[in-house]
Amino acid sequence: xxxxxxxxxxxxxxxxxxxxxxxxxxxxxxxxxxxxxxxxxxxxxxxxxxxxxxxxxxxxxxxxxxxxxxxxxxxxxxxxxxxxxxxxxxxxxxxxxxxxxxxxxxxxxxxxxxxxxxxxxxxxxxxxxxxxxxxxxxxxxxxxxxxxxxxxxxxxxxxxxxxxxxxxxxxxxxxxxxxxxxxxxxxxxxxxxxxxxxxxxxxxxxxxxxxxxxxxxxxxxxxxxxxxxxxxxxxxxxxxxxxxxxxxxxxxxxxxxxxxxxxxxxxxxxxxxxxxxxxxxxxxxxxxxxxxxxxxxxx
Amino acid sequence: xxxxxxxxxxxxxxxxxxxxxxxxxxxxxxxxxxxxxxxxxxxxxxxxxxxxxxxxxxxxxxxxxxxxxxxxxxxxxxxxxxxxxxxxxxxxxxxxxxxxxxxxxxxxxxxxxxxxxxxxxxxxxxxxxxxxxxxxxxxxxxxxxxxxxxxxxxxxxxxxxxxxxxxxxxxxxxxxxxxxxxxxxxxxxxxxxxxxxxxxxxxxxxxxxxxxxxxxxxxxxxxxxxxxxxxxxxxxxxxxxxxxxxxxxxxxxxxxxxxxxxxxxxxxxxxxxxxxxxxxxxxxxxxxxxxxxxxxxxxxxxxxxxxxxxxxxxxxxxxxxxxxxxxxxxxxxxxxxxxxxxxxxxxxxxxxxxxxxxxxxxxxxxxxxxxxxxxxxxxxxxxxxxxxxxxxxxxxxxxxxxxxxxxxxxxxxxxxxxxxxxxxxxxxxxxxxxxxxxxxxxxxxxx
Numbered sequence: 001x002x003x004x005x006x007x008x009x010x011x012x013x014x015x016x017x018x019x020x021x022x023x024x025x026x027x028x029x030x031x032x033x034x035x036x037x038x039x040x041x042x043x044x045x046x047x048x049x050x051x052x053x054x055x056x057x058x059x060x061x062x063x064x065x066x067x068x069x070x071x072x073x074x075x076x077x078x079x080x081x082x083x084x085x086x087x088x089x090x091x092x093x094x095x096x097x098x099x100x101x102x103x104x105x106x107x108x109x110x111x112x113x114x115x116x117x118x119x120x121x122x123x124x125x126x127x128x129x130x131x132x133x134x135x136x137x138x139x140x141x142x143x144x145x146x147x148x149x150x151x152x153x154x155x156x157x158x159x160x161x162x163x164x165x166x167x168x169x170x171x172x173x174x175x176x177x178x179x180x181x182x183x184x185x186x187x188x189x190x191x192x193x194x195x196x197x198x199x200x201x202x203x204x205x206x207x208x209x210x211x212x213x214x215x216x217x218x219x220x221x222x223x224x225x226x227x228x229x230x231x232x233x234x235x236x237x238x239x240x241x242x243x244x245x246x247x248x249x250x251x252x253x254x255x256x257x258x259x260x261x262x263x264x265x266x267x268x269x270x271x272x273x274x275x276x277x278x279x280x281x282x283x284x285x286x287x288x289x290x291x292x293x294x295x296x297x298x299x
Numbered sequence: 300x301x302x303x304x305x306x307x308x309x310x311x312x313x314x315x316x317x318x319x320x321x322x323x324x325x326x327x328x329x330x331x332x333x334x335x336x337x338x339x340x341x342x343x344x345x346x347x348x349x350x351x352x353x354x355x356x357x358x359x360x361x362x363x364x365x366x367x368x369x370x371x372x373x374x375x376x377x378x379x380x381x382x383x384x385x386x387x388x389x390x391x392x393x394x395x396x397x398x399x400x401x402x403x404x405x406x407x408x409x410x411x412x413x414x415x416x417x418x419x420x421x422x423x424x425x426x427x428x429x430x431x432x433x434x435x436x437x438x439x440x441x442x443x444x445x446x447x448x449x450x451x452x453x454x455x456x457x458x459x460x461x462x463x464x465x466x467x468x469x470x471x472x473x474x475x476x477x478x479x480x481x482x483x484x485x486x487x488x489x490x491x492x493x494x495x496x497x498x499x500x501x502x503x504x505x506x507x508x509x510x511x512x513x514x515x516x517x518x519x520x521x522x523x524x525x526x527x528x529x530x531x532x533x534x535x536x537x538x539x540x541x542x543x544x545x546x547x548x549x550x551x552x553x554x555x556x557x558x559x560x561x562x563x564x565x566x567x568x569x570x571x572x573x574x575x576x577x578x579x580x581x582x583x584x585x586x587x588x589x590x591x592x593x594x595x596x597x598x599x600x601x602x603x604x605x606x607x608x609x610x611x612x613x614x615x616x617x618x619x620x621x622x623x624x625x626x627x628x629x630x631x632x633x634x635x636x637x638x639x640x641x642x643x644x645x646x647x648x649x650x651x652x653x654x655x656x657x658x659x660x661x662x663x664x665x666x667x668x669x670x671x672x673x674x675x676x677x678x679x680x681x682x683x684x685x686x687x688x689x690x691x692x693x694x695x696x697x698x699x700x701x702x703x704x705x706x707x708x709x710x711x712x713x714x715x716x717x718x719x720x721x722x723x724x725x726x727x728x729x730x731x732x733x734x735x736x737x738x739x740x741x742x743x744x745x746x
Binding site (some may be wrong): 005007009011012013014016017020021023048049050051052053054133135140141142157159160161162163164166167169172173183184185187189190212268298 | 303445573575
């Protein structure tokens with residue numbers, strides 16, 4: 001009998017180890033949970049890490065108000081099913097009381113940073129789990145698994161600590177916090193293979209379905225509270241699926257017939273586009289877009 | 300079922316390391332269309348005729364502006380045989396800090412030299428650091444082989460010199476492989492080159508795919524740092540008390556006798572639990588939860604070990620430190636030591652010697668250890684801790700030195716870990732005190 005772990009077994013074991021380190025060393029951790037595939041995977045691993053005890057952290061969702069209904073419904077169902085506590089920070093509340101202003105382009109993704117940081121401060125969260133992976137984008141390739149943030153949520157590349165062996169240093173000053181990325185070493189394909197292996201349920205919109213969409217900047221956008229087709233853009237019915245499920249105003253669908261997990265894995269394995277580049281307008285702003293947003297306190 | 304190989308690359312921008320890593324990603328089709336488009340665009344903007352593959356890996360804007368890499372970057376690629384996690388460590392700036400970080404989890408190190416320059420001081424330093432950190436295998440990529448007209452004699456001379464250096468560091472000859480490559484032209488990186496008919500060995504990727512991955516230390520005695528105590532306190536699991544952790548070394552089965560350190564209390568494993576069900580055995584690298592026969596006081600920071608072969612418990616020991624902070628280390632410094640899941644107060648009582656990794660010699664009683672220097676020290680701890688020698692177990696023989704006031708990581712610590720020293724005038728030090736990385740075949744890197 002071989003006891004060697006395969007790639008997915010090693011990645012799972014590493015993520016569970018990270019969750020337990022945080023539970024052992026921090027006072028008020030929280031898991032960022034949007035109902036998207038990476039955060040759903042994160043929650044699945046957290047449940048495994050503490051079984052048969054409940055997950056010892058609450059969840060936090062920064063809701064732009066531009067989320068897909070299917071995803072919000074899924075989010076609430078998962079929270080209820082596992083008896084979890086969910087805090088929701090609504091971007092709309094920040095706009096209503098003047099702490100934030102709507103952007104001219106209507107995109108709310110960049111507006112998430114302030115409600116996120118305000119919530120971290122208000123609840124005194126000292127460790128914030130995110131689903132970020134180092135294969136997503138070049139600026140993330142140098143991210144640590146434990147990423148130290150200032151009291152302003154900022155990421156300073158010079159203050160990041162060397163990560164040695166599997167010994168994580170989570171020390172921080174009062175008011176500072178640590179972002180923790182248990183999926184750092186996973187690739188998009190690892191995520192999908194693991195979702196298949198574990199039979200993890202995801203929101204339906206990750207699989208192909210019919211949807212009215214219009215083409216903008218090379219992306220198929222759906223209509224919603226964030227707006228609809230402008231002049232010169234035509235709404236048309238397409239068979240699509242989503243590879244990421246962020247803010248509806250800037251998350252595009254891809255044309256796809258992949259109706260189940262096996263078809264999605266085949267498609268991802270053959271894909272010639274990274275998931276962010278394909279479907280996230282916010283990352284296409286500039287070559288250093290992610291680096292800038294990270295310094296500001298976004299992931 | 301694919302397995303995972305963790306490797307670290309070391310070398311400088313001038314050697315073409317970014318291009319080599321870019322080439323591995325490009326030729327294994329790990330670069331996707333939009334990323335590639337961005338590289339083609341940026342290359343064209345700079346007036347280059349062919350895409351600059353190094354742009355695939357130069358991440359931060361501050362680095363692109365200066366044309367250098369300043370921090371360890373992690374890259375991912377896969378073939379049907381294996382998945383790879385590549386720690387890409389820059390050569391010039393902060394080389395010890397970066398190489399130590401990359402090497403701490405690596406199962407294989409890829410060093411890069413320019414065929415026109417051969418083995419240089421930096422190559423010898425990097426190899427010494429990889430040997431010290433117990434990286435079990437080395438590859439020397441002799442790059443820019445096109446610029447020496449694919450000359451076999453040049454390659455053989457460099458290969459011979461490097462093998463001699465690596466064996467002096469304690470590597471066996473079969474743990475070291477040299478490969479003639481051109482990262483720019485693609486020779487022998489992924490595709491076998493027609494330009495080197497005299498070379499019959501594997502391409503770099505073939506070697507990475509087929510090199511034996513050192514097994515986790517299953518044969519070693521059982522080691523299990525307790526991370527967290529799981530107590531559900533629900534009606535269904537009223538008396539459940541499980542000790543959660545990652546098996547650091549060895550294997551464990553229900554019925555095994557264990558000892559809890561530092562307390563020394565003994566018990567028997569009754570159950571190995573996971574959400575996927577009970578296990579009949581767990582081995583190094585696995586995250587599990589252990590249940591014991593006796594209700595003894597165990598908390599985070601304790602080590603559960605094989606009762607028949609437990610580590611020494613001590614508050615006084617010698618270690619090698621790789622100093623990673625701007626602030627120099629002086630004797631008498633008060634620090635924190637994080638070992639396994641326990642953090643204790645400590646004092647560095649003596650700086651014994653400083654390692655000269657260029658000459659593989661040492662300097663006695665240095666006044667301080669400066670940034671990027673490696674040396675041997677004596678440490679005294681405020682409480683007793685169970686320690687293994689690093690050459691015995693990378694996971695339970697390693698520790699962090701942490702600043703008491705600002706919490707930053709000051710040093711990578713290796714318990715024991717004699718420096719790889721050459722005796723005066725002796726070419727090889729088989730009888731010397733060098734660390735023997737082939738012994739590290741028994742130990743394994745992080746999960």
